[in-house]
Amino acid sequence: MPDVSIVPDTVNERLLTTTGDSQLATHAALWLIISVLILPIALAAVYSTQTTNAVYQITNVFPGSALVENYTTVLFEYNFGQYMWNSFVMATVVIVGKLVFSLLAATALVYYDFRFQSLIFYAILFTLLMPLPVRIVPLYQLMADIGWLNSFAGLTSPFIASATAVFLFRQQFRSIPASVVETAKLDGIGPIQFLINVLIPMSKGMIAGVTAIMFISTWNAYLWPLVAIIDRTNQVAQVGLRYIQGTGAEGFVQWNLVMAAGILVLIPPLIVLLVARRYLLSTLGGGE
Amino acid sequence: MARIELESLQKEFGETVAVNDISLSVPDGEFLVLVGPSGCGKSTLLRTISGLESQTSGDISIGDNRVTNVEPKDRGVAMVFQDYALYPHMTARRNMTFGLDSHVSMSDDEIEQAVQDVGETLGIGDLLDRTPDALSGGEKQRVAMGRALLREPDVFLLDEPLSNLDAKLRDQMRAELTQLHERIGTTTIYVTHDQTEAMTLGDRVAVMNDGEIEQVESPQVLYDEPASRFVAEFIGSPQMNFLPVDVEGRSRPTVTTLQRHLTSPFPTPNETSLPATDNAVLGVRPEDLYLAQETEDDSFAGPVEMTVTLHETLGDSVVLHGTVANERIRIRTSQRPNVTAGDTIRVVVDPTRLHLFDSDGDTLAHAAEKMVQTV
Amino acid sequence: MTEQHSRLQVFTSNWQAAALLLPTLALIAVFLYYPFLETVQLSFYQLRVLGSGEWVGLQNYVQLFESGAYRNSLVVTVLFTAATVTASLFLSLIISFLIHEANRFTNLYLVAAIWPYAMPIAVAGIVLDFLINPRIGVVTWAIEVLTGFQFAWQTNGALALVAVIIAAVWQGLGYSIIFMTAAFNQVPDSITDAAKLDGIGRFQRLFRIYVPLISPVLVFLIVIQTIGAFFGGFALIDLMTSGGPSNATNVLMFNLYQDAFLNQRFGYASAQSIVLFGFVAVLMYVQLRVTDRYAYYGGA
The missing domain is CATH 3.40.50.300 (P-loop containing nucleotide triphosphate hydrolases)
Incomplete structure (x- = not known):
């Protein structure tokens, strides 16, 4: 708010009216919008506590009595405990793999000079044009041929090489002042030591941001697990939703359980977003 | 080692x-x-x-x-x-x-x-x-x-x-x-x-x-x-003054500059001679110019009249910018002259502190002087 | 390569560089380039069983162009994409603008607005599946009670598309808001102050001043969201509509899945993959050219 005491009155009036009451409208609008955004999930959470009878009463939007019962049923009878574990393992493997491989690759691309360096970088970037749907058929065939279907290896390997991560880390490394790098060179420090003791500590924010983004996108992956996993016990949580939605006698889905499953599956990425939002925002928004 | x-x-x-x-x-x-x-x-x-x-x-x-x-x-x-x-x-x-x-x-x-x-x-x-x-x-x-x-x-x-x-x-x-x-x-x-x-x-x-x-x-x-x-x-601040100059005379050269308003002897080391030329540049540092009134040394060349355009106070000294015969000159003096833009002052030069350069920027000669010995 | 960047190249061993790049390049070769090239090859074959088939040249592509079902998918996808991207970007713009304008609670608003980014698309699908369920969904009930309108999206094709679009927009807002708020934050305060001093109204400010200033980010989002919409609708469709009713929501991606894994028509599905690739390539190219242009004019 500008210092209104030094500004002539007519201007004061205009500033106050354009900023004063419009703030009220702004906040009101925002609260309304946010309520709309949250409403469906809030309802889902409420429904996840109801008994099946209650959930079929359309006008019953009040918390029910079956919270513990619903969630334990979903976790154990419907195997969501197992599915979520699978999702965690998948996410962990993918994240660790992506981080290690991309950091190494970015180091090579920034701190070395060799023939075809640009070409290799563009070859990596070019893979952005090859999202899963464009390669899914042969990928499936490949996994079938090498016997990796239905395994963690098959589930995770298509995701580990990441052009985006390489691109982001390369950009991050390039922003480190040349004099810091030259100081290390003058001391004869080797590349791995340099990566571990200098580059990674100086890139913590971006690493955290990339990790958060990767967790969310890996956890939320649907199509590839659907295709690559055959035994239900090996399946990830997202596809588990498909299972639980299809249960129940014809036309009689236990929606309270489905909602509970949905809430369960939502929680981990939501927590990651909330905890790491600063890093995620600066990585995506570009340094703020 | x-x-x-x-x-x-x-x-x-x-x-x-x-x-x-x-x-x-x-x-x-x-x-x-x-x-x-x-x-x-x-x-x-x-x-x-x-x-x-x-x-x-x-x-x-x-x-x-x-x-x-x-x-x-x-x-x-x-x-x-x-x-x-x-x-x-x-x-x-x-x-x-x-x-x-x-x-x-x-x-x-x-x-x-x-x-x-x-x-x-x-x-x-x-x-x-x-x-x-x-x-x-x-x-x-x-x-x-x-x-x-x-x-x-x-x-x-x-x-x-x-x-x-x-x-x-x-x-x-x-x-x-x-x-x-x-x-x-x-x-x-x-x-x-x-x-x-x-x-x-x-x-x-x-x-x-x-x-x-x-x-x-x-x-x-x-x-x-x-x-x-x-x-x-x-080297040196404020920057040395550079003036187009005619060099005359053989073993006892003199330099003439500022549209003939200033003529000065140019004592050379061991009295070596300088070639006569009208294509040289004279260099003189602002601190080697003096107000006529501050020195009694009559070996100094001049005086010339300088119209002051700017007065800069440095504390321990004063730098005066001005013009003589359409050339811009800077003089640095430890006096505190009470002058401002538009005033005229009279300036003299110490001939033992002159430098001569040719038109390509190479040094032709430095005036002989009692130099401070480098220890 | 600027002088600054060449100063960074302090290591000289070529084999070290090779070792550092090897893991990434190996994975890329095996899981990205190889399948991609295989897709191209497969698209020229007709396969019933993986591993054996006959060369049919461009027949798959011809079939695609002549296929009413495929054309339908194309139309559905274009509609879905256009509606999702437009609605999503427009809403994100308003929301980001409001957050930028608010003088307090901005962090709270931001988090509350971007949380859908974390929401799995499958969750969005099943939650809405229930909430707007024509028989027992509370939202459909409320709509009917208030307006008399029956939101029968399980039987009405157009309404099914609307339902899916709503789910997609809901989930996709977070991503756009993240980028747009960052872009808004980069607009200097002095511009906002100057506009306010001139008494320029809120929405004038938004559309006449801010939108041009953040246009590079808008273009980026349009391209990314479009590409995402081409592919990302899959989980929603699978969970909510299975492509129906009567193929009204059978987007290209879903059609591909069905042909590949349900109908076992691998060659035909591969041709569809290549067509999708074509779309993505064109869109990415557009994005590159446009941001280049803005870079020359010093866009934000």
Whole structure:
């Protein structure tokens, strides 16, 4: 708010009216919008506590009595405990793999000079044009041929090489002042030591941001697990939703359980977003 | 023993020649300053000596070793950068010791002690456990120097280390640098664009222009006997006055300038003769011009009438800008003349402080004088 | 390669560089380039069983162009994409603008607005599946009670598309808001102050001043969201509509899945993959050219 005491009155009036009451409208609008955004999930959470009878009463939007019962049923009878574990393992493997491989690759691309360096970088970037749907058929065939279907290896390997991560880390490394790098060179420090003791500590924010983004996108992956996993016990949580939605006698889905499953599956990425939002925002928004 | 020898050193970047066939000897223990305008190649030369850039041709020796193709870490050099180059996530202590192993072999205890000693010497003993974001500019620069000192190098290379500091701090650190050098005595090459810094710090100063060294001498000699117009222009503030001039006479030459308003004898060393020419340039420093009223020395040439256009107060002296016969002149005097723009003053010249350059910028002669002996 | 960047190249060993790049390049070769090239090859075959088939040249592509079902998918996808991207970007713009204008609670608003980014698309699908369920969904009930309108999206094709679009927009807002708020934050305060001093109204400010200033980010988002919409609808469709009713929501991606894994027509599906690739390539190219242009004019 500008210092209104030094500004002539007519201007004061205009500033106050354009900023004063419009703030009220702004906040009101925002609260309304946010309520709309949250409403469906809030309802889902409420429904996840109801008994099946209650959930079929359309006008019953009040918390029910079956919270513990619903969630334990979903976790154990419907195997969501197992599915979520699978999702965690998948996410962990993918994240660790992506981080290690991309950091190494970015180091090579920034701190070395060799023939075809640009070409290799563009070859990596070019893979952005090859999202899963464009390669899914042969990928499936490949996994079938090498016997990796239905395994963690098959589930995770298509995701580990990441052009985006390489691109982001390369950009991050390039922003480190040349004099810091030259100081290390003058001391004869080797590349791995340099990566571990200098580059990674100086890139913590971006690493955290990339990790958060990767967790969310890996956890939320649907199509590839659907295709690559055959035994239900090996399946990830997202596809588990498909299972639980299809249960129940014809036309009689236990929606309270489905909602509970949905809430369960939502929680981990939501927590990651909330905890790491600063890093995620600066990585995506570009340094703020 | 750590003298430095550069033999016909050449560094090119594609088409651009940054360092042009430079040969230079730096005796052991000397504090040599490389000074020149932006783009003259001084930083490139420094970086080539360090090994961060590899030369296009030529040789470098440090001490008894030819280091031309040797890795930077094996050359026995330590470098300090303009932006301090500290690792932001490490403490000052860790910044200084990281990477030390490849230079000296000391036990952990010895390193501890050495860090403490260096910290005390530089006045940062209490700050060693802080990270760079908790240090001021001057403190960061000291940490950078501490890092260099710990490596016990044969040669210190300093690339404009004081340029990021404010003026007062710079003065203070300059004095400290000089004291440090007197105590430790390591051969040092120091790059700066500031000629005051160069003059006050260097045992010798090398003035660079366009990839070449125009002159390398002690500061006083550079000031009194600049080898070219470029050096004369670069060294000394305010800048030397340059006037078109006619040279007459053989063994007792006289110079005439300012549309014949000023004629002065030009005493030459050993009374050698000067060629007669009407195509030369006379150089005279503002401090070698005097107000007619402040001196009784009748060997001084002039007076000429100068119309004042600007009065600058420096505190200990006054610089007056003005014109004489359509030439712009600056005079610096320790008097406090009560003049402003539009006033006229009468100016005289000390003939023993004149310099003569030809139209290509080479020095023709310096007037003979009672020079201050360089010690 | 600027001088600054060449100063960074402090290591010289080529084999070290190779070792550092090898893992990434190996994975890329095996799991990205190889399958991609295989897709191209497969698209020229007709396969019933993986591993054996006959070369049919461009027949698959011809079939695609002549296929009413495929054309339908194309139309559905274009509609879905256009509606999702437009609605999503428009809403994100308003929301980001409001957050930028608010003088307090901005962090709270931001988090509350971007949380859908974390929401799995499958969750969005099943939650809405229930909430707007024509028989027992509370939202459909409320709509009917208030307006008399029956939101029968399980039987009405157009309404099914609307339902899916709503789910997609809901989930996709977070991503756009993240980028747009960052872009808004980069607009200097002085511009806002100057506009306010001139008494320029809120929405004038938004559309006449801010939108041009953040246009590079808008273009980026349009391209990314479009590409995402081409592919990302899959989980929603699978969970909510299975492509129906009567193929009304059979987007290209879903059609591909069905042909590949349900109908076992691998060659035909591969041809569809290549067509999708074509779309993505064109869109990415457009994005590159447009941001280049803005770079020249010093866009934000």
